[in-house]
Amino acid sequence: MRVGSATVQRGVKYVYDELHGYIPLNDVELRVIDTPTFQRLRRVKQLAQAWYVYPGAVHTRFSHSLGVMKVMDTIATKLSSEGLVRRDDVELLKLAALLHDIGHTPYSHALEQYFMSSYGLRHEEISRWVIEEDPYISRALKEHGYEPREVAAVVLGLHREVTYNSLLSSDLDVDRLDYLMRDALHTGVAYGLIDLDRIVHTVTVDRDGYVAIPPKSVQAVESFYVARLHMYRAVYYHKTITGYQLLLSNVYSLMASDPAVKGFVEPFTTPEGIRKAIRSGSFYLWDDFYVGGLLNYVVSKGLGGELARSLIRLYLNRSGYRAVYEWVGFGDEPVPEGVRDRVRDFVEEVGRRGLGKYVIAPFVEVILWG
Amino acid sequence: MERRCCALLIVKQVLGRELRSQEGRAAAHSLIYLVQEVLGVKLGYRFRWLARGPYSRALSTDLRTLNPCTCSDPAAVELPRELSLKLSTLRVGLAKALTIAASYVMLKKDVYPPMGDVAGEVARRFKVPRAVVVEVAELLSQYLRRAKPSYS
Numbered sequence: 299m300r301v302g303s304a305t306v307q308r309g310v311k312y313v314y315d316e317l318h319g320y321i322p323l324n325d326v327e328l329r330v331i332d333t334p335t336f337q338r339l340r341r342v343k344q345l346a347q348a349w350y351v352y353p354g355a356v357h358t359r360f361s362h363s364l365g366v367m368k369v370m371d372t373i374a375t376k377l378s379s380e381g382l383v384r385r386d387d388v389e390l391l392k393l394a395a396l397l398h399d400i401g402h403t404p405y406s407h408a409l410e411q412y413f414m415s416s417y418g419l420r421h422e423e424i425s426r427w428v429i430e431e432d433p434y435i436s437r438a439l440k441e442h443g444y445e446p447r448e449v450a451a452v453v454l455g456l457h458r459e460v461t462y463n464s465l466l467s468s469d470l471d472v473d474r475l476d477y478l479m480r481d482a483l484h485t486g487v488a489y490g491l492i493d494l495d496r497i498v499h500t501v502t503v504d505r506d507g508y509v510a511i512p513p514k515s516v517q518a519v520e521s522f523y524v525a526r527l528h529m530y531r532a533v534y535y536h537k538t539i540t541g542y543q544l545l546l547s548n549v550y551s552l553m554a555s556d557p558a559v560k561g562f563v564e565p566f567t568t569p570e571g572i573r574k575a576i577r578s579g580s581f582y583l584w585d586d587f588y589v590g591g592l593l594n595y596v597v598s599k600g601l602g603g604e605l606a607r608s609l610i611r612l613y614l615n616r617s618g619y620r621a622v623y624e625w626v627g628f629g630d631e632p633v634p635e636g637v638r639d640r641v642r643d644f645v646e647e648v649g650r651r652g653l654g655k656y657v658i659a660p661f662v663e664v665i666l667w668g
Numbered sequence: 669m670e671r672r673c674c675a676l677l678i679v680k681q682v683l684g685r686e687l688r689s690q691e692g693r694a695a696a697h698s699l700i701y702l703v704q705e706v707l708g709v710k711l712g713y714r715f716r717w718l719a720r721g722p723y724s725r726a727l728s729t730d731l732r733t734l735n736p737c738t739c740s741d742p743a744a745v746e747l748p749r750e751l752s753l754k755l756s757t758l759r760v761g762l763a764k765a766l767t768i769a770a771s772y773v774m775l776k777k778d779v780y781p782p783m784g785d786v787a788g789e790v791a792r793r794f795k796v797p798r799a800v801v802v803e804v805a806e807l808l809s810q811y812l813r814r815a816k817p818s819y820s
Binding site: 418420422447448450451454455456457458460463464467506507508 | 720
């Protein structure tokens with residue numbers, strides 16, 4: 299039996315994905331997907347606050363993770379048939395792809411900003427803890443003969459096979475190949491489309507072990523880079539979306555330090571608290587609903603300080619931060635001297651006028667192309 | 669930002685013109701890897717294991733886009749400069765010695781599954797005799813015993 303371009307096999311379960319069509323799932327993949335910790339990804343939006351600008355951008359880390367596994371399957375199977383990846387490791391790579399975002403905080407990068415600035419904690423480190431220490435995930439992997447530490451090594455780019463590391467994280471990796479297409483589909487940003495089939499069916503590995511493409515696919519990859527540029531400008535660093543992410547990050551910071559509220563946020567306020575929750579099997583509770591529900595609860599019960607409640611109201615009513623200064627540059631040149639100074643001066647001026655640090659949220663991001 | 673300014677300063681002081689070559693740029697990642705993971709200066713970079721040794725995407729961005737900025741921690745600069753002076757006496761040259769040293773440490777410390785013959789793997793990957801890798805590892809170890817007695 300054939301469905302679309304995929305052959306459907308008896309005894310294998312399928313899930314329909316809006317981007318890739320039917321995705322086959324074997325026993326170990328199903329076992330991982332059925333854990334409470336993986337199901338949590340159904341309740342973590344892929345694009346945090348992007349729906350404030352693109353109402354359709356409400357897809358989740360769950361569908362993205364399945365999609366990344368599908369792209370990895372296609373590429374790893376091809377490379378395996380050419381002797382560039384060990385046949386036995388194709389499933390290892392698929393599991394790493396499936397679990398690569400398992401440690402994302404609620405609202406993806408919005409809350410990650412709080413943990414990054416407060417503790418230097420990134421979601422990759424949380425993913426490592428989840429894969430190695432979460433009882434559901436680690437047990438599911440071990441039961442099928444996969445070592446959690448090896449899966450985590452691929453996710454973190456620390457596997458001894460450099461090809462595996464570059465398949466999951468490089469300029470042309472399976473993560474980006476899925477999210478650019480998926481995010482373009484859900485936002486409706488037409489410039490994000492790429493020739494995915496061309497890339498995944500011609501990708502190879504160079505003699506150093508890096509992911510590479512043959513000359514015949516150069517145009518497809520150029521179009522991928524152009525799409526990436528457009529998506530960063532139109533979606534990932536859109537000024538309004540970035541503003542709401544900063545607003546939520548500030549709200550979370552206030553709630554985590556407010557004696558009247560922090561009891562509701564704990565243990566998800568520090569790296570130690572998160573790790574403890576992972577080890578005790580309660581990490582799956584920390585999702586968009588948990589944080590979103592808490593925002594409503596704090597306002598409805600009048601808990602904590604007025605500042606946090608005011609910011610939450612602004613967030614809920616889409617009356618958040620407005621961009622007062624924006625500078626976008628291209629090329630490899632350093633950020634011009636005056637830009638960072640201008641941002642710093644403005645923040646100081648706001649402070650002098652008696653407005654607190656939660657009124658203005660400076661944001662400087664540098665993205666390297668290629 | 670301050671810590672990253674220190675990273676930038678370290679790289680510029682130690683590698684200077686070598687940064688123009690691909691080998692020099694790879695060595696910059698190795699140098700900062702050693703500074704952070706071995707000398708214990710917290711710079712906040714996350715490194716992955718790639719064909720030319722440790723690599724950090726954020727460091728790559730910083731090296732290409734940060735303006736010259738101030739690093740007020742002399743120790744952050746002094747230790748790596750001392751180590752690099754030692755490594756520069758080796759016959760393979762400073763850039764390659766840094767890459768060999770960092771790759772050796774990373775394969776021993778961070779990379780999984782573990783490799784049986786780390787020195788042999790580094791030698792094969794960077795096309796140098798195994799004896800050179802052993803020499804670099806021994807020099808690094810001697811330096812660390814003196815500079816950081818707590819390091820094992």
